[in-house]
Structures are given as C-alpha cells and as structure tokens.
Amino acid sequence: MRKLVENIRFTLYSDWAFYVCVLLYLIGTWSVAQYYQLDDRFSILVYLKLALLQFIPYGILFYAIYIVLVMVKTRPKALFSYLAIDFKSKLMRPNFLRGLLGLFVLAVFLSAMTSFKSVIPEINPFTWDPVLANFDKGLHGGHVPWELLQPILGWPIVTHVIDIVYGLWFIIMMTFVMWFLFTANSDFLRKRFIISYVLCWTINGSLLAVIFSSVGPVFYSDAYPDLVNPFNSLMSYLTLVSLEYPSLVLREKEMLWAFYQNATLRPASGISAMPSMHVSVATLIFLICRRRKQVFVKVLGGVFLVMIGLGSVHLGWHYAIDGYLALIVTLVIWKCTGFIAGIERSK
Numbered sequence: 001m002r003k004l005v006e007n008i009r010f011t012l013y014s015d016w017a018f019y020v021c022v023l024l025y026l027i028g029t030w031s032v033a034q035y036y037q038l039d040d041r042f043s044i045l046v047y048l049k050l051a052l053l054q055f056i057p058y059g060i061l062f063y064a065i066y067i068v069l070v071m072v073k074t075r076p077k078a079l080f081s082y083l084a085i086d087f088k089s090k091l092m093r094p095n096f097l098r099g100l101l102g103l104f105v106l107a108v109f110l111s112a113m114t115s116f117k118s119v120i121p122e123i124n125p126f127t128w129d130p131v132l133a134n135f136d137k138g139l140h141g142g143h144v145p146w147e148l149l150q151p152i153l154g155w156p157i158v159t160h161v162i163d164i165v166y167g168l169w170f171i172i173m174m175t176f177v178m179w180f181l182f183t184a185n186s187d188f189l190r191k192r193f194i195i196s197y198v199l200c201w202t203i204n205g206s207l208l209a210v211i212f213s214s215v216g217p218v219f220y221s222d223a224y225p226d227l228v229n230p231f232n233s234l235m236s237y238l239t240l241v242s243l244e245y246p247s248l249v250l251r252e253k254e255m256l257w258a259f260y261q262n263a264t265l266r267p268a269s270g271i272s273a274m275p276s277m278h279v280s281v282a283t284l285i286f287l288i289c290r291r292r293k294q295v296f297v298k299v300l301g302g303v304f305l306v307m308i309g310l311g312s313v314h315l316g317w318h319y320a321i322d323g324y325l326a327l328i329v330t331l332v333i334w335k336c337t338g339f340i341a342g343i344e345r346s347k
Contacts, residue, residue: 018102103181106181116206129215135319146314216319216322219257
C-alpha cells in the first residue's frame, strides 16, 4: 500500500501540468454547457469504454514488439522465465501506474471535448463556411484549392489511397498517445507531447472551433441548402470514385450528419472544420518524428503530414485555410510546451 501511495504521488507530481490543463478544460467546457443549458449533452464517460478496449490491443502489440527485441538483443537462456519476471517488474514500476492514470484522464478529457464539439452549433451556429470558402479562393489566386490539386490527385486510385491514410489517422494518433503514456524513453518529450496534445484539442479543437463555427466543404449543401454549393463538382467526383472503391469519406459524412441531426453523443461525433484537427495532430506527430535520428522516421512523419494536409482538402473535409491555421497554432503550442517541459526538466 505504501508503495502504491508513493507511485500515485510520483505520478501526480510528474504530470501536474497535464492534469492542470485537463482540469481547467473540464471546468471551462462544463461551465459553458451550464450557461447555455446544454448540461444534459455533456458527459465525461464517452471515451472510457473505448480507452479500455484500446488499452488491451495496444498493450499486446507493444509487448509483442518488446518480446521480439528481447529475443534479438538480450537473448536470455530461459525466455519465458525472463519475461515473467520482467513483466511483473514493469507492473510494479511507477511509470505503469502513471500511464494508466494518464489514459483515464485523457479519456475523460476527450469525452468532454467531444461533448463540447457536439454542441458548437448550439453555442455559435454554422455561419463561417461562405466566408472561409471565399477567403480560400482569394488566398489561392482566385482558384478553389481542391481544383488546383485535382490534376495531380484526381485519379480514383490516388483518391482511394488518400482516403485510406486519412481514415488511419485516428489509429496512428492513438498509437503515439499510447506510446508516450506508457513507454516513451524521454520524460521531456513525454511531457511535451501530452501537454501539446491537450492544448491542441483545447485551442484548435474547441476555442477556435467555436469561434469559426463551420462544417467544411463536404457538408456545405447540408448546412446551407439555400446557397450555391461551390463544391458540387468535388462531391460528384467523390461519388464517382465511390462506385469503383469503398469510400470512407462519404460513409463518415452520412454518419456524422446523422449524429448532428439526432443530437447523438458518441466517440468522434461533432462537426467542426476550422481549424483542422487532422492537420494539427499530424503536425504534432511530424514534430515528434523529426526529433528521431532515423531518417526514415522523419520522412514517414513528413509524408503523413503532407498526405493528411492534401487529403483534408481533396476529400472535402476542410478548406485549405483550416489546415494552415492548424499548422501555425500547433507550432506555437509546441514551442510553448517545450519551454514548460524544459522548466520541469531543469528542476
């Protein structure tokens, strides 16, 4: 029991900035929900079951990789005895409890974030799309960005590949989250990543999202039925591609719009275009990858960011400006969290 108390104390002390950020977010979003009388649509339980379900496969995956590394590098004579003793040792370490508590707190945070995202149009109705679409066109010399990309990306097989990568975004994101919660070797990078992750969802995914309340090109006709849709040609192209390849973008579009119309609160529910959280998280992942010594890791991080950025426009989820703003704000957040984590490291 004494050891457990010491581990909890170590966990709370080590990640205090993370817990403070989450607590402030919970207080802020709950207060807004109360003010707008939307507390019946606010929940901190949305992601708890999903977090548990994710912990099991990710735990198995990471430990399987570890077993392979032990077999290749350590090469113990009695492999199973070595792994049994090592596994018990890892469970007793403070970092395991630190990871579990972090996962629980993050699940609560993401639940509150999804709750808030789902009620954005109740707080500030969707009105920014025509403005963003016109600004996007003016910024790109009078051209709609998706049309500029079409000669390069407008091939069904290319669109299908981009659609798959875009669909893998959540899995890749959660892989990085799990890695930094439980197995990251650098405590400095661990703190910097998880604080940046929370702040990205707080600033980009909540504060700016409610200010620039918008749905994105893919929902333009649904949200603005009385306006001429400048993205009709894009949607026609995506529909044509779906006749040849399975379409994640069109399936998720229907699902998200149904959630919105029925006021359904589930994981991934809520519609918000500006700024792009796909680009924000992809930028965060790239910033992590570029700190690695291996060139191929840096290249993969860069390729992932580029594909998500292009895909956000090509698949109709976002205006190009959504990605630009997300990238800039994420870089600022990363710079600030480096300062915070640096102070912690110097103590």
